[in-house]
Amino acid sequence: MKLSSDKGPEKWKPELADPRPARLYIACAYDDSRELDEMRRRIKSEFGTIDFEAETDLTDPVPSLYSHNDRERMHIVSPGRPVGREELVDVRKRCLALEYRYQEYGVPKVELDPGYITEFSAVRTSLEDDFHRVYLYGGVFAEAFLYFEEFTFRPFLHSPEFFRNTEVLALFNDLRLIYTTP
Numbered sequence: 001m002k003l004s005s006d007k008g009p010e011k012w013k014p015e016l017a018d019p020r021p022a023r024l025y026i027a028c029a030y031d032d033s034r035e036l037d038e039m040r041r042r043i044k045s046e047f048g049t050i051d052f053e054a055e056t057d058l059t060d061p062v063p064s065l066y067s068h069n070d071r072e073r074m075h076i077v078s079p080g081r082p083v084g085r086e087e088l089v090d091v092r093k094r095c096l097a098l099e100y101r102y103q104e105y106g107v108p109k110v111e112l113d114p115g116y117i118t119e120f121s122a123v124r125t126s127l128e129d130d131f132h133r134v135y136l137y138g139g140v141f142a143e144a145f146l147y148f149e150e151f152t153f154r155p156f157l158h159s160p161e162f163f164r165n166t167e168v169l170a171l172f173n174d175l176r177l178i179y180t181t182p
Contacts, residue, residue, distance in 0.1 A: 021082030022116035023179040025052075026095065027124075029071035029111040035102075036075055039110040042098050043077060047091075051080035052178060054171045071111065074162070076171055078178075083116055085123075089140045092125040117175045122146035122153060122163075132158045146172055 026043060030036045044050055056074045083091065091114045099108035115124035126133055126141045133141040145163050146153040153172050155164045162168060 019085060019118075022085050022118050022123075023078060023175055024081070024083040024091065024114065024116050025076055025078045025175060027113040027115075028075045028077060029073070029113070030075065030109065031072045032109070033073075035109040036073075039098065039102060039112070040075075040077060042102065043079070043112075046094055046098060047079040048081045049079060050077045052076075052078035052175060054174070056165075056167060056171070076175075078175055085116065085118075088114070088116065088123070088125060088142060089136050089138050092127075092140045093138065117172065117179050119176070119180055120148045122172050122176075130158075132156070148176065 024047065026047075028036060028039060028043075030039070040050065040053075054076045056076070095112035095114050099110070099112055102109050113124055115122060117123075121144045123142050123144050126143055127139060129135065129141060130143070133143045135141050143158075144156065145159040146155055146169070148154075153169050153176065155169070163172075
């Protein structure tokens with residue numbers, strides 16, 4: 001710290017910097033592939049060109065994000081455009097609007113679970129509070145559900161069972177590799 005005789009001591013101020021934009025992903029839980037095709041078109045028009053897609057081939061049903069029955073399949077899409085981490089609430093609300101427009105008997109045909117990938121974590125959104133979630137605003141919470149350690153993503157104790165599967169972890173590691181490769 002420098003001292004100035006005519007002004008007194010200078011005050012310390014930390015340098016604040018915005019983090020690098022993150023890699024957006026949207027997990028799509030569905031039962032019928034035709035419904036997924038329609039939702040992929042809607043996601044593309046809403047968020048831009050999709051440059052990463054992966055289907056999970058799990059034998060167990062995918063847990064529903066809501067109180068509906070479990071879904072049969074999960075498909076992960078990732079638009080190519082980087083997303084500011086502060087956009088997560090807006091992304092979640094836009095996904096909710098897509099679900100609302102594409103439903104049958106009050107149930108979304110495809111459930112959307114958006115989040116982002118960074119170098120050290122995977123974050124997803126939620127509409128419910130829990131001990132491990134952080135409130136953002138507008139009724140949306142965020143939760144880190146994977147952390148990067150020893151060259152791979154690892155689940156937290158609170159991470160849903162679906163995200164503990166080795167195939168799903170490999171998928172998120174692939175997304176991280178795309179994000180970290182210049």
